Amino acid sequence: MSESLLQAPPAAEAFANQPDWLREARQQAALRFDALPRPSRTDEAWRFSNLRAFDPQDFTPARPVALEVTDSLLPLSLGADSHAGSLVFANDKLVARTRSAVADQGVIWLPLEEAIEQHPELVQRYFMRSEALFGSAKHLALHQASVRTGTFLYVPKGVKVEAPLQAFHWIAGSGQSIFPHTLLIAEEGSSVTFVDWFKAHSDSRNLACGVHDLHVGQGAEVHYVSVQDWSRQTVALHSNATVVGAGGKAVHLSLHLGGSFARSESVSHLRGAGARSEMLAATVADGAQEFDQRTLQDHCSPDTSSDLLYKNALYDEAKTIFAGLIRVAPHAHRTDAYQKVRNLVLSAEAEAVSLPGLEILADQVRCSHGATTGEINAEELFYMQARGISERDAYRLITYGFLNEVIERLPENSLRVRLQEALQARLAGH
Amino acid sequence: MSLVIHNLHARVVGGQQILRGLNLEIEKGSVHAIMGPNGSGKSTLSKVIAGHPDYEVTEGEVLLDGVNVLGMEPDARSRAGLFLAFQYPVEIPGVSNANFIRAALQARLAAGEELEATEYYGDLYKEMDRLEIPRNFTARSVNEGFSGGEKKRNEVLQMAMLKPSYAILDETDSGLDIDALKVVSAGVNALRGPSLGILVITHYQRLLDYITPDVVHVLVAGRIVRSAGPELALELEAKGYDWIRDELSEAALAAEPVHA
Numbered sequence: 001m002s003e004s005l006l007q008a009p010p011a012a013e014a015f016a017n018q019p020d021w022l023r024e025a026r027q028q029a030a031l032r033f034d035a036l037p038r039p040s041r042t043d044e045a046w047r048f049s050n051l052r053a054f055d056p057q058d059f060t061p062a063r064p065v066a067l068e069v070t071d072s073l074l075p076l077s078l079g080a081d082s083h084a085g086s087l088v089f090a091n092d093k094l095v096a097r098t099r100s101a102v103a104d105q106g107v108i109w110l111p112l113e114e115a116i117e118q119h120p121e122l123v124q125r126y127f128m129r130s131e132a133l134f135g136s137a138k139h140l141a142l143h144q145a146s147v148r149t150g151t152f153l154y155v156p157k158g159v160k161v162e163a164p165l166q167a168f169h170w171i172a173g174s175g176q177s178i179f180p181h182t183l184l185i186a187e188e189g190s191s192v193t194f195v196d197w198f199k200a201h202s203d204s205r206n207l208a209c210g211v212h213d214l215h216v217g218q219g220a221e222v223h224y225v226s227v228q229d230w231s232r233q234t235v236a237l238h239s240n241a242t243v244v245g246a247g248g249k250a251v252h253l254s255l256h257l258g259g260s261f262a263r264s265e266s267v268s269h270l271r272g273a274g275a276r277s278e279m280l281a282a283t284v285a286d287g288a289q290e291f292d293q294r295t296l297q298d299h300c301s302p303d304t305s306s307d308l309l310y311k312n313a314l315y316d317e318a319k320t321i322f323a324g325l326i327r328v329a330p331h332a333h334r335t336d337a338y339q340k341v342r343n344l345v346l347s348a349e350a351e352a353v354s355l356p357g358l359e360i361l362a363d364q365v366r367c368s369h370g371a372t373t374g375e376i377n378a379e380e381l382f383y384m385q386a387r388g389i390s391e392r393d394a395y396r397l398i399t400y401g402f403l404n405e406v407i408e409r410l411p412e413n414s415l416r417v418r419l420q421e422a423l424q425a426r427l428a429g430h
Numbered sequence: 431m432s433l434v435i436h437n438l439h440a441r442v443v444g445g446q447q448i449l450r451g452l453n454l455e456i457e458k459g460s461v462h463a464i465m466g467p468n469g470s471g472k473s474t475l476s477k478v479i480a481g482h483p484d485y486e487v488t489e490g491e492v493l494l495d496g497v498n499v500l501g502m503e504p505d506a507r508s509r510a511g512l513f514l515a516f517q518y519p520v521e522i523p524g525v526s527n528a529n530f531i532r533a534a535l536q537a538r539l540a541a542g543e544e545l546e547a548t549e550y551y552g553d554l555y556k557e558m559d560r561l562e563i564p565r566n567f568t569a570r571s572v573n574e575g576f577s578g579g580e581k582k583r584n585e586v587l588q589m590a591m592l593k594p595s596y597a598i599l600d601e602t603d604s605g606l607d608i609d610a611l612k613v614v615s616a617g618v619n620a621l622r623g624p625s626l627g628i629l630v631i632t633h634y635q636r637l638l639d640y641i642t643p644d645v646v647h648v649l650v651a652g653r654i655v656r657s658a659g660p661e662l663a664l665e666l667e668a669k670g671y672d673w674i675r676d677e678l679s680e681a682a683l684a685a686e687p688v689h690a
Contacts, residue, residue, distance in 0.1 A: 378483070379520050380520050380521075380522050382480075382482055382483065382504060382520075383516065383519070383520035383522070384505075384522070384530075384533075384534075385481075385503065385504035385505040385508070386480050386481075386504050386505075386507075386508055386514050386516075387505075387508055387530070387531075387533075387534035387537075387588060387592065388505050388508035388509040388534050388537045388538060388592065389505055389533050389534055389537050390503075390505050390537060391503065391505065393533060393537065394505075397522075397525055397529075397530070397533055398522060398525070400524065400525065401522055401523055401524030401525035401571065402523065402524055403524065404524035404525070405523050405524040405571075408524065
C-alpha cells in the first residue's frame with residue numbers, strides 16, 4: 001500500500017500552477033489528517049455510528065480511467081433535459097464538459113483546477129472556509145489534502161441562471177478514493193440551480209470523500225441537489241456547509257441511494273435578517289447499508305428561518321442515524337425553525353435512530369422539531385389492493401410516495417422527473 | 431353472469447358478528463341498492479366482499495361469475511372484476527393520481543406488457559372530462575387535500591378506467607352537495623350497461639333519485655329483510671327504518687345464526 005492516504009496524501013502536486021496559499025493549506029491539511037485521532041464512538045458526533053465500516057488506508061487515490069470506460073460513462077451522464085451545462089468527472093479527472101451559454105451572463109463555471117488558475121482570489125476567498133462541526137475534522141483534512149478537481153460556480157450580482165447546471169462525479173475501479181468538490185457562490189440577488197450526480201461505474205468498493213459548499217449572498221436564491229448513487233459497497237463521506245446572507249434562500253435536497261456506509265453532514269448558517277434555508281433529504285436504505293446524517297440549523301441573525309425535512313425508508317437490516325440540532329444565537333430573535341424526520345420502517349430488522357436537538361438562546365422564537373417512525377399504513381395498502389395493485393407493488397408505490405414528497409419540494413420540473421426516475425429505479429427491486 | 435352472495439356470515443376479526451346470513455344476487459346489467467339503518471352492516475358488507483383484513487368470513491360464499499372470491503387477496507378480487515368505491519377514499523401522499531391509476535391498469539396486464547402512455551392519457555382525459563375533473567388532477571397526490579366531491583369523483587374515475595364487472599358503491603353520496611351528487615351520479619349512469627352489475631349502498635334515498643335502482647333491499651342486523659322495486663326506497667324515506675323493524679319479529683332480528 002505504497003500510496004496509502006495516511007503515508008502520502010496525494011494531491012500536494014495535483015494542481016498545476018498551484019498558488020502558495022493553496023500549497024500551504026494542503027500541506028497543513030495533510031499534517032492535520034495524520035495528527036488527528038480516528039473518530040471514536042464515544043464522541044457525541046459519532047454516537048451510534050459504525051466506525052469499523054472502513055479504514056481510509058484501504059483505498060488509494062483514484063487512477064485515471066481507461067478511454068473505453070469514459071466512453072461508457074458519457075451516455076449515462078445526461079441529467080435533467082433542460083440543463084444549461086454539464087461537467088463530467090471520472091476518478092477525479094474532468095473527462096467531458098458541455099459549453100454553456102451562462103458564460104455570456106458573466107457566470108464563472110469551471111472545473112476547480114481551472115478556477116484556481118484563472119480566478120485565484122475568488123477561490124481563495126471561499127475555498128474550504130467552514131470549520132468541521134461534527135467530528136469530521138479528519139475527513140475534511142483528508143479532503144483538503146487530496147482534492148484534485150470539482151466544480152467552481154460563481155454567479156455574479158443580479159444574474160439569474162434559469163436552467164440547472166450540473167456535474168457528474170463517477171468512480172470506477174475498486175479500492176479507489178475520490179474527493180469530489182463543489183464550491184458555489186451566488187452573489188447578491190442572483191439565482192441558480194446546481195445538481196451533483198454521484199455515480200459508480202461498477203459495483204465495487206471505493207471511498208468518496210466530498211465537500212460541497214454553498215455561499216448564498218443577500219437576496220440570492222440557490223437550489224442545490226445532490227444525488228448520491230454510489231455503488232452499494234462505497235464508503236461515502238459528504239460534508240456540506242451553506243452560508244445564507246440577508247434575505248437569501250438556500251434549498252438543499254439530497255437523494256441518498258448508494259453506499260455501504262454513507263455519512264452526510266449538512267450545516268446551514270443563517271447570517272442576515274430574512275435568510276432562509278430548506279434542508280431536504282430522501283434516503284433509501286436496504287441490505288446492510290448505514291446512513292449517518294448530521295445536521296445543524298444555525299440561526300445567527302434575527303428573523304431567519306429554516307425548514308428541515310429528512311425522510312428515510314428502511315428495508316432489511318439497514319440502519320439510519322439522524323442527529324440534528326437547531327441552534328439559535330442569543331440575538332437571533334424571531335427565528336422560525338422547523339425540523340422533521342420521518343422514518344418508514346419496512347423490516348423488523350431495520351433500525352432508525354433519531355436524535356433531534358434544540359439549543360435556543362434568543363427570545364420570541366418559533367422552533368419545532370419532531371421525529372416519527374412508522375410502518376406502511378394499512379388503509380393505504382388496502383386501498384391500493386382494492387384497485388388490483390399487488391401487495392408488493394403497493395408497498396413500493398407507497399414508499400415511493402413517501403420519499404417523493406421530498407422531491408416534490410423542488411420547483412424545477414424536468415429535474416424532479418429525473419430524481420423520481422432515480423428513486424423508482426432504486427426501489428425497483430423491492 | 432352475476433355476483434352471488436350466499437349465506438354470508440362475517441365479523442370483525444376476533445370481535446362482533448355483523449353479517450348473519452346475507453343472501454343477494456346482482457346480475458350483470460342491473461343496479462341493486464341496499465339501504466339500512468346505521469349499524470346494520472352496510473359498510474361491512476362492502477369491505478368483506480372486497481377482502482378487508484379487519485373482517486373474517488365465518489360462513490358463506492361470494493361468487494363472482496361462479497368463482498368464489500373469498501379465498502383471494504383483495505388485489506386478485508379487483509383484477510377478477512370487482513370494484514369498491516370507498517365511502518372514505520384514502521389519501522396517498524406523494525403518489526400522483528395518474529401514477530396510481532396507471533399502476534392499477536398495469537397490474538391487469540400480463541408480465542412484460544407495458545401500458546401505452548398516449549392511449550392511457552387519452553382514456554384518462556376522456557373520463558375526466560365526463561366527470562368534470564380538471565386536468566391538473568392527474569399530478570395531484572391521490573385524494574390528498576381533495577374536497578368530498580373531488581374524492582367521490584375520483585372513485586368514479588377509477589371505476590371508469592378499471593372497467594369492473596361488478597361495482598359496489600359504498601355511501602357514495604355521503605359528503606356531497608347536490609351539484610357534486612349530480613355529477614357523480616351522471617358518471618355512474620354513463621357506466622351502466624349490460625357488462626356491469628352495480629350495488630349501491632346508501633343510508634338515504636336521495637342518491638336513488640339520480641341512480642335509479644332495479645331492486646332495493648333493506649339490510650337490518652346483518653341480513654336482507656326485504657327486497658322490492660325502487661318504490662321501496664320511497665317508502666323507507668317516508669316512513670323511516672323503524673317501520674320495517676316493527677314489522678319484523680324481535681326474534682328474527684335477535685336470532686344468532688346457526689353454525690354448522
